[in-house]
Amino acid sequence: MGELLWHPVLPFLVGAVIVFFAPRRLGNLVMVAVPLIALVQISQLEAGTSVELSYLGFDLEVFRVDRLSLAFAWVFAVAAAIAGIYGLRTMESRERTAALVYAGAAMGVVLAGDLMTLFFFWEIKAVASTFVILTRRGGNSARAGTRYLFVHLVGGKLLLAGVLWHYAATGSLSFTAMSLTPATSMILIAFLLSAAVPPLHAWLADAYPEASVAGTVFLSAYTTKAAVYALARGFPGTQLLIYLGIIMALYGVVYAVLENDTRRLLGYHIVSQVGYMVAGVGIGTEVAINGATAHAFAHILYKGLLLMGAGAVIYATGRSKMSELGGIANRMRGALALYMIGAVSISSVPLFSGFVSKELVVEAAYQSELGWLVLLLKIASVGTFLHTGLKLPYGTWFGDEGWGPRRNEGARLQVDPLPVSMFVAMGIGAVLNTVIGVYPALLYDLLPFPVDYVPYTLGKVVEKSALLLFTALAFWLLLDQLGAKAKVSLDTDWLYRTLPRLIADAWRRSRGAPAPVAAPGAAAEPQPQPPTGEPVPVGEPVPAAEPVPVGVAGAVIGSSALTSSGAEPAPGAPTATVGQGAGVIVEPGARQRLLDAINRFIDPAVDGPPPVVSTWALGGVILVTAIVILTVSLIP
Numbered sequence: 001m002g003e004l005l006w007h008p009v010l011p012f013l014v015g016a017v018i019v020f021f022a023p024r025r026l027g028n029l030v031m032v033a034v035p036l037i038a039l040v041q042i043s044q045l046e047a048g049t050s051v052e053l054s055y056l057g058f059d060l061e062v063f064r065v066d067r068l069s070l071a072f073a074w075v076f077a078v079a080a081a082i083a084g085i086y087g088l089r090t091m092e093s094r095e096r097t098a099a100l101v102y103a104g105a106a107m108g109v110v111l112a113g114d115l116m117t118l119f120f121f122w123e124i125k126a127v128a129s130t131f132v133i134l135t136r137r138g139g140n141s142a143r144a145g146t147r148y149l150f151v152h153l154v155g156g157k158l159l160l161a162g163v164l165w166h167y168a169a170t171g172s173l174s175f176t177a178m179s180l181t182p183a184t185s186m187i188l189i190a191f192l193l194s195a196a197v198p199p200l201h202a203w204l205a206d207a208y209p210e211a212s213v214a215g216t217v218f219l220s221a222y223t224t225k226a227a228v229y230a231l232a233r234g235f236p237g238t239q240l241l242i243y244l245g246i247i248m249a250l251y252g253v254v255y256a257v258l259e260n261d262t263r264r265l266l267g268y269h270i271v272s273q274v275g276y277m278v279a280g281v282g283i284g285t286e287v288a289i290n291g292a293t294a295h296a297f298a299h300i301l302y303k304g305l306l307l308m309g310a311g312a313v314i315y316a317t318g319r320s321k322m323s324e325l326g327g328i329a330n331r332m333r334g335a336l337a338l339y340m341i342g343a344v345s346i347s348s349v350p351l352f353s354g355f356v357s358k359e360l361v362v363e364a365a366y367q368s369e370l371g372w373l374v375l376l377l378k379i380a381s382v383g384t385f386l387h388t389g390l391k392l393p394y395g396t397w398f399g400d401e402g403w404g405p406r407r408n409e410g411a412r413l414q415v416d417p418l419p420v421s422m423f424v425a426m427g428i429g430a431v432l433n434t435v436i437g438v439y440p441a442l443l444y445d446l447l448p449f450p451v452d453y454v455p456y457t458l459g460k461v462v463e464k465s466a467l468l469l470f471t472a473l474a475f476w477l478l479l480d481q482l483g484a485k486a487k488v489s490l491d492t493d494w495l496y497r498t499l500p501r502l503i504a505d506a507w508r509r510s511r512g513a514p515a516p517v518a519a520p521g522a523a524a525e526p527q528p529q530p531p532t533g534e535p536v537p538v539g540e541p542v543p544a545a546e547p548v549p550v551g552v553a554g555a556v557i558g559s560s561a562l563t564s565s566g567a568e569p570a571p572g573a574p575t576a577t578v579g580q581g582a583g584v585i586v587e588p589g590a591r592q593r594l595l596d597a598i599n600r601f602i603d604p605a606v607d608g609p610p611p612v613v614s615t616w617a618l619g620g621v622i623l624v625t626a627i628v629i630l631t632v633s634l635i636p
Contacts, residue, residue, distance in 0.1 A: 003051050007063055007111065008038040008073060009121075012080070012104025019096040028088050031096060035081035038107070042073050050113060058173060061113025068293065068448040072110040072229045075297045076103060078432070079221035079304060086308050086425035087214025090315070098131035099218045106222035110229050114173040115163040115187075118230070122159060122194075126152035129223055136212045144210035147496070151203040155193040162186030178234050188235055195227035195278060196271050197244050198251050202493035204270060205255070209263035209320070213311030216263060220307055221300045224270060228277045228296050237284025245279025246376050248272060253383030257482070258489045260321050262310040262396055266303070269388055272380060273299050273346070273358075279377070280361040283368050286449040291360030293447050298357035298436060302345035305429035306388065309339030312422055313396055316415045322392065323486040326399020330406045331415040336397050338426040343393060345433040347385035348464055352437035355464065356444075356455045363453055382471050390475045391482055 004010075015034035019027040047070065051063035080103040084096075091099070105128055108121030126149070133145035165183035167173055178184045193200040208219050235241065252272025259265035273295070280292030312335040314320050317328065329336055345352040348359060358381070365373040398404075405411045436443045444451040475482055490498075 003049055004063060006041050006044060008041045008077065009104045009108045009111070011035075011037040011041070012100045012107065016097045016100035016104065019100065020093050022093075027093060027096060031084035031088065031091075031100075032081065034100060035077045035084060035103075038077040038080070039074075042070065042077060045070065045073075052113075058116055059114075060117055060173065061175075062117045063111055064113030064175075065111065066448075067446075068229070068232060068289075069110045071293050071297060071446045071448065072225065073107060074446060075300050076107050076110065076222065076225075079103070079300050080218075082301075082304055082308075082425050082428050083214060083217040083221065085421055085428070086217055086311075087212070088421040089419040090212060091214050092135065095132065095135040095212060095215060098128050098135055099215065102128035102132055102218060102222060106226045109226045113175055115166070115175050116173050118175055119156070119159055119163055122226075123156045125222065125226065126156055129219060132215045132218055133207050133211045136210065136215060139210055141210040144207045147493075148203050148207040151200075152194070155190045158186050158193070159190035162188075162190065175233060177236055180235075180238065184234075188231075188238075191227050191230045191234070192244065195224050195231065195274055197248055197278065198271070199492040201248075201251075201271050202491045205259075205264050205267040205491065206493055208267045208270075209261060213308075213314055216311060217304050217307050220266075220270060220303050224274045225296045225300060228274060228281070228292060231278060231281045232289055232292055236281055236289060238282055241278050241282030242370070242373065243282075245275045245277070245282055246373060246380075248275025248278060249377060249380035250275075250383075253380050253387070255489060255491065256387045257383060257391070258487070259387075260323055260485060260487055262313065262320050262322060262325075262392060263307065265387060265392055266306055266310060269346075269384065270299075270303060272384065273303070275380070276358060276361045276377065279373065280364055283361075283364050283370070285364055285368060287360065287367060287453065288364035290444075290447040290449050290451055290453075291357070291362075291364050294357040294360050294443055297443060297446070298345070298353040298433070301429055301436075302342045302353055302433050305342030305426060305433065306339060306346065308422065308426045308429065309335055309342060310392075310396070312339075312418050312426070315422070316418060317413050319413065321486065322395030322399070325396045325413070327401025327404030327411070328413055328415050329397040329403045331404065331408070331411075332397065332418075334423060335418065335426070336393065338423075338430050339393060340389075341430040341433055343389040345437065347389040347468060348381060349468060350437070350456070350461050350464060351434070353433040353443070354437075356437055356440035359455055359460070359464075360451075360453055378467065382467060385468055385471045386475055386482070390472060394479075 011034045015030045019030050022030060045065045047066045049063070049065040050061055052059065052061050054060070080100070083099070087096075087099075102125060105121045105125035109118060109125060112118040112121060130145050130149040130152070133141055133148055135141075162183050162185070163173070165186065166178070166181070169181065169183055178187070180188070189200075196204045204224070208216050211219055231241065249272050252268045252270070252275060256265045256268040256272065259268055277292040277295050277299075280288040280295065282288075310320070313325065313328070313332065316332060316335075317325065319325050341352070345354045348354040362374055362377050365377065401412070408414050440455055444453075
C-alpha cells in the first residue's frame with residue numbers, strides 16, 4: 001500500500017485544493033510545482049508496480065504501472081506543466097482547481113488496473129473538464145459546457161453499463177485486452193465517444209474553443225488521449241478501429257480546411273490526428289501500438305503549442321476568426337515563430353517531432369500490407385500541412401494586409417503585449433518538439449515495445465519533403481479558394497443544436513403562435529437586433545443587414561425579419577421584445593411573463609450556440625438513454 005503514496009494523482013488533487021484558496025502568487029507557484037512533483041514521482045515508478053485491494057466485494061487494482069501507462073503519464077505531467085505556465089496570468093482560482101483535477105483524473109485513468117477504478121477517474125475527468133469550459137464565464141461557454149457535460153455523461157453511463165455487464169458475464173474487472181461482446185461493445189462505444197470518433201465527435205469542436213485560452217490547452221491534452229490509451233489497453237488489434245481511424249483522419253481534415261475560427265480549426269484537426277492513433281490501435285502490432293503511443297505523446301506537445309499560439313492571438317487582439325484577422329505579423333513575430341514550430345511538427349517536417357512519431361503509424365500500416373491505409377494516411381497528412389501549416393498562419397497573421405504595420409498607431413487591429421509566461425510556455429513546447437525531432441531516441445525509449453524503426457533515411461526524408469513542397473505550391477496557386485472566408489459549417493451537432501428548435505417551432509405553430517425559422521440547408525438573412533429587452537413597436541420594420549455567407553458543409557440558420565402588419569400601436573399597446581420571441585404580441589401580466597419565459601428558450605440565433613431548449617432536449621434524451629442502458633446492463 002505504500003506505493004500509493006507515489007501515485008502521481010495525489011499532487012494534482014492536493015494542489016487543486018490549495019489553488020482554490022491560495023492567493024494568486026502562491027497559486028502560480030503551485031501550478032508549476034504540482035506537475036514537477038508528479039514528474040519526480042513518475043521517474044521513481046518501475047514497470048510492474050501494482051496495488052490491489054478489495055472494496056464492497058470487488059477485487060480492484062487501483063494502481064498499475066507498465067510501459068504503456070508510463071508513456072502517457074510522462075506526457076500528461078509535462079502537458080500540465082506547460083499549460084499551467086501558459087495560464088499564469090489568465091487563469092483564476094476556480095479554473096486552476098478544475099484544470100488540476102482534470103489532469104489528475106486523466107493520470108488516474110492511465111494508471112488504473114481495473115475497469116471500476118477506470119470508471120471512477122473517467123467520470124471525474126468528464127466533470128472536471130466541464131468546469132474548465134464553464135469557468136471562462138463568457139462567450140458561449142455556459143451552453144457549450146452544458147452540452148459537453150451531457151455528451152460525456154452518456155459516455156460514462158455506457159462505460160458503467162458495459163463494465164457491470166462484463167463483470168456479470170466474466171466475474172472479472174481486470175482492465176486488459178478484451179474481445180468484442182455485447183458488454184464490451186458498450187465499453188468500446190464509450191471510449192470512441194471520448195476519442196471523438198465521427199459521428200460522436202461534434203462536442204469537441206463545439207466546446208474546446210469556448211474555454212479560456214489556457215483552458216483549451218488543458219482540454220487538448222487529456223480527454224481524447226486518455227481515450228486512445230483506453231483503446232490501446234482494451235481493444236488492440238480490433239479491425240473496426242482501422243476503418244474508424246481513417247474516417248477520423250480524413251473527416252477532421254475536410255472540416256478543418258473549411259473552418260474560419262482558429263481554435264475550431266485546430267479542434268477539428270484534433271479529430272484528424274487522433275484518427276492516426278485509433279488506426280494504429282486497430283492494426284494492433286507492436287509497431288502500431290508504439291506508433292499510436294508516440295503520436296499521442298508528440299501530438300499533446302505540438303497541439304498544445306499550436307493552441308497556445310492561437311490563444312496568444314486571441315489574448316492580444318480579442319479576435320479568433322481568420323476573416324477578421326491579418327496584418328499582425330510584424331507585431332506578433334515571436335508568437336508566429338513559435339506557432340510555426342508547432343505547425344511544422346504536426347505536418348511531419350523532418351527534424352521535428354511529428355516526423356518521428358506520426359510516421360510510425362504509417363510504417364505499421366506498410367508492414368501490415370495495408371497499402372490503401374498508407375495512401376489515405378498520406379492524403380490526410382497533406383491536409384494537415386494545408387490548413388494548420390499554411391492556411392491558419394497565413395489567414396491569422398498575414399491575410400490581405402501582409403506583414404502589417406510595426407506599431408498599433410493607425411492599425412486596423414490593436415495588438416496588446418503578451419505576458420512573459422505565455423512565451424515561456426510556448427518556448428518549452430517548441431524546444432521539446434525540436435529535441436524529439438532531432439533525437440528521436442528520447443521518445444522511442446519511453447514506448448511500450450522496443451523500437452527498431454529508423455526515421456531518417458534518404459528515401460523517407462525526400463518523400464516527405466517533396467509532399468510538403470507540392471502542398472505549399474498548391475496552396476499558393478489556390479489561395480483565393482483556400483483563404484479564410486466568413487462562413488459557418490454545420491456538423492452532426494445539428495441533431496441537437498437545431499432539430500429540437502425546429503420541433504419546438506412546429507409545436508408553437510400548432511398552438512397558433514408564429515415560429516419564424518429558416519429552412520435547414522438554405523441561407524437566411526440575419527437581421528440586426530437592438531440590445532435584449534429593448535422594445536420594438538409592432539409594425540415598425542427593422543432594416544435589412546448583410547447576409548452571412550453559408551459554408552460548403554452546411555448553412556447558417558438565421559432569424560427572420562422583425563416585421564408585422566398593422567398601423568402604429570396606440571399608446572400603452574403591447575410591444576414585442578427582441579430576443580424574447582420577436583414579432584409576438586404579448587399582453588401584460590402573468591401571461592406576458594409566461595410567454596417571455598418560453599420564448600427565451602426558443603429564440604433562434606444566427607451564428608452561435610443553440611437555444612437552451614436544445615440543450616435540455618439533448619439532456620432529456622441522454623437521461624432516458626442512460627436509464628435504459630443501466631436497466632439492460634443489470635438484466636442477468
